[in-house]
Amino acid sequence: MLAIDVSDLRKQFKVQKNREGLKGALKDLFKREHTEVAAVKDISFQIPQGEICGYIGENGAGKSTTIKMLTGILVPTSGKILVNGYVPYKEREEFVRGIGVVFGQRSQLWWDIGVIESFRLLRKVYRVSEADFRARLDELVETLQLQELLNRPVRKLSLGQRMRCELVAALLHQPSILFLDEPTIGLDIVVKTEIREFLKKLNREHGTTILLTTHDLQDIEALCSRVIMLDDGRIIYDGGLDELKDRWGKGREVQFQFNDPVAIADLSRLTEGLEVRWSKENELTAKVWIPRELNVSEVLSRVVGTKDISDIKIFETNTDEIVREIYQSGSAAAPVGSVSP
Amino acid sequence: MSASKWAYNLSLFREYLGNYIKTRLTYRADFWVEVLSDLLFSAMNLVFIFVVFGHTPSLAGWSEAEVVFVYGYFMIPFGVFGTFFNLWNFSERYIVKGEMDRVLTRPAHSLVQIMLENVDPASLIGSLVGLAIMGSAWATLGLPFDWYDPLALLAMVIGSVLIYAGLYTALAAISFYSDAPTGIVPLMFNIQNYGRYPIQIYNKGIRFLLTWVLPFAFVGVYPASFFLDRHGDLEMSLLTPAVGVVVFAFGLFVWNRGVKRYRGAGS
Numbered sequence: 001m002l003a004i005d006v007s008d009l010r011k012q013f014k015v016q017k018n019r020e021g022l023k024g025a026l027k028d029l030f031k032r033e034h035t036e037v038a039a040v041k042d043i044s045f046q047i048p049q050g051e052i053c054g055y056i057g058e059n060g061a062g063k064s065t066t067i068k069m070l071t072g073i074l075v076p077t078s079g080k081i082l083v084n085g086y087v088p089y090k091e092r093e094e095f096v097r098g099i100g101v102v103f104g105q106r107s108q109l110w111w112d113i114g115v116i117e118s119f120r121l122l123r124k125v126y127r128v129s130e131a132d133f134r135a136r137l138d139e140l141v142e143t144l145q146l147q148e149l150l151n152r153p154v155r156k157l158s159l160g161q162r163m164r165c166e167l168v169a170a171l172l173h174q175p176s177i178l179f180l181d182e183p184t185i186g187l188d189i190v191v192k193t194e195i196r197e198f199l200k201k202l203n204r205e206h207g208t209t210i211l212l213t214t215h216d217l218q219d220i221e222a223l224c225s226r227v228i229m230l231d232d233g234r235i236i237y238d239g240g241l242d243e244l245k246d247r248w249g250k251g252r253e254v255q256f257q258f259n260d261p262v263a264i265a266d267l268s269r270l271t272e273g274l275e276v277r278w279s280k281e282n283e284l285t286a287k288v289w290i291p292r293e294l295n296v297s298e299v300l301s302r303v304v305g306t307k308d309i310s311d312i313k314i315f316e317t318n319t320d321e322i323v324r325e326i327y328q329s330g331s332a333a334a335p336v337g338s339v340s341p
Numbered sequence: 342m343s344a345s346k347w348a349y350n351l352s353l354f355r356e357y358l359g360n361y362i363k364t365r366l367t368y369r370a371d372f373w374v375e376v377l378s379d380l381l382f383s384a385m386n387l388v389f390i391f392v393v394f395g396h397t398p399s400l401a402g403w404s405e406a407e408v409v410f411v412y413g414y415f416m417i418p419f420g421v422f423g424t425f426f427n428l429w430n431f432s433e434r435y436i437v438k439g440e441m442d443r444v445l446t447r448p449a450h451s452l453v454q455i456m457l458e459n460v461d462p463a464s465l466i467g468s469l470v471g472l473a474i475m476g477s478a479w480a481t482l483g484l485p486f487d488w489y490d491p492l493a494l495l496a497m498v499i500g501s502v503l504i505y506a507g508l509y510t511a512l513a514a515i516s517f518y519s520d521a522p523t524g525i526v527p528l529m530f531n532i533q534n535y536g537r538y539p540i541q542i543y544n545k546g547i548r549f550l551l552t553w554v555l556p557f558a559f560v561g562v563y564p565a566s567f568f569l570d571r572h573g574d575l576e577m578s579l580l581t582p583a584v585g586v587v588v589f590a591f592g593l594f595v596w597n598r599g600v601k602r603y604r605g606a607g608s
Contacts, residue, residue: 101446112364
């Protein structure tokens with residue numbers, strides 16, 4: 001069964017045009033001019049139950065707008081959405097019982113009261129039975145190690161502590177779909193890792209479908225089997241992360257640190273017949289670019305055998321670079337000069 | 342709304358109230374400052390009435406005690422309204438800062454949630470004071486006390502609260518339609534002040550406005566006249582609950598439509 005089914009989804013916003021100068025302002029007073037701006041332009045995708053899907057894109061690409069339509073906050077301009085079998089904005093109160101939402105930049109918790117009080121309030125709001133609540137809370141508190149935090153007011157928590165509490169708040173009612181909007185924003189690496197591990201566990205043990213937006217591609221690498229990439233309101237890539245890397249990751253780079261000064265010409269001669277490119281960093285350091293289909297060890301063996309080497313580093317093209325490049329070209333369809341599989 | 346929905350909302354109210362009390366215990370001074378400023382505000386209005394009647398024995402046929410009686414009545418629904426419809430910062434907090442997002446991801450009616458999140462029982466003290474003022478004016482005027490008076494008072498107060506609630510809900514909902522908060526709130530605030538004095542002292546236009554357009558007269562003089570035999574206007578006073586239901590239904594309608602137009606803030 002599909003957890004999320006979206007087709008031709010579109011959201012337009014009316015934006016007021018402010019005319020220039022005093023004269024313009026006076027004109028605006030009587031007759032406002034509006035322009036329609038489409039934030040999401042007829043996108044379609046399906047997410048099956050139990051999948052972790054990353055939803056990425058630059059600021060203003062339409063990620064948040066999509067999430068808000070999927071969670072019933074915004075009413076779409078046109079198109080079809082079905083989440084958990086509901087049209088989110090239509091039967092909102094019934095629908096939201098089955099989803100959990102975490103907005104990284106906004107708190108779900110009450111600022112002045114103890115964390116546990118917020119949880120109790122949410123138990124009432126979601127009509128969770130006391131027994132279920134207890135069991136669920138114990139499980140979550142244990143996995144996220146919140147024991148000491150429960151009685152502290154939210155305003156006295158660090159961001160990392162708060163974020164873990166937000167996750168608990170969003171999961172108390174056992175939602176089958178979890179929406180995360182920038183869940184790791186501003187967190188340190190330790191907390192990030194903890195949260196990623198927790199999400200993986202949640203997905204494994206409860207089969208929770210997770211849709212997350214993020215700017216941190218490491219979140220994607222750690223969690224997602226699938227990525228949807230958005231640019232200017234349109235989906236420019238929808239598929240596996242590995243596939244994306246295969247298609248876009250053009251190769252690897254190996255950096256050699258030599259003991260004696262070397263010349264590029266010299267190195268090129270060594271790798272004659274191989275489609276590699278050398279570049280010199282300084283007297284003792286040189287880099288070689290190796291295309292994907294070529295074996296790194298072949299290049300290494302030719303160099304290592306003849307030169308005196310003190311250090312070798314291998315760089316894989318990382319997702320960050322791939323994504324940056326896709327955005328620059330504006331489409332994931334036909335990478336220029338790449339070696340497609 | 343079905344019975345189970347009422348029970349659900351009521352249980353939520355209990356829970357939110359509990360949290361309110363806990364929060365307030367942390368900021369105790371705040372609570373008393375608020376109570377005090379509410380009471381000072383009412384005292385000023387009363388002083389105003391006394392000053393006016395220091396210059397004239399009656400206003401359009403209304404004596405001082407009668408005007409005080411109307412004012413005392415007004416304080417009761419106003420206090421209840423202030424407790425539950427503390428929507429003054431709605432636009433800034435929920436629309437501009439986007440807290441509406443969070444509200445809309447929870448399974449309770451959005452207006453109920455916002456009412457509960459801002460519940461302010463300190464205002465209820467104003468209602469109690471109003472009841473006392475009304476009681477003392479009752480005694481001064483030597484009005485008869487019938488068995489049905491408390492029930493009538495309850496029905497009137499509910500009607501009056503619904504009128505305020507409906508108008509201010511509609512007013513708050515304007516933020517869904519317009520980007521910039523408008524100057525309507527201060528305007529409403531001024532008009533509502535007219536409702537607490539005998540309507541007979543105004544000209545026809547204002548009377549019409551206060552009765553049929555922004556029916557603030559139903560939060561003061563009309564329902565209060567039910568108990569004031571000398572100014573008895575039975576028809577108008579009995580209309581109070583009905584007007585309340587109509588106005589509140591209107592407010593709710595504007596609100597529900599507005600929520601569909603909510604556009605969120607930032608990212």
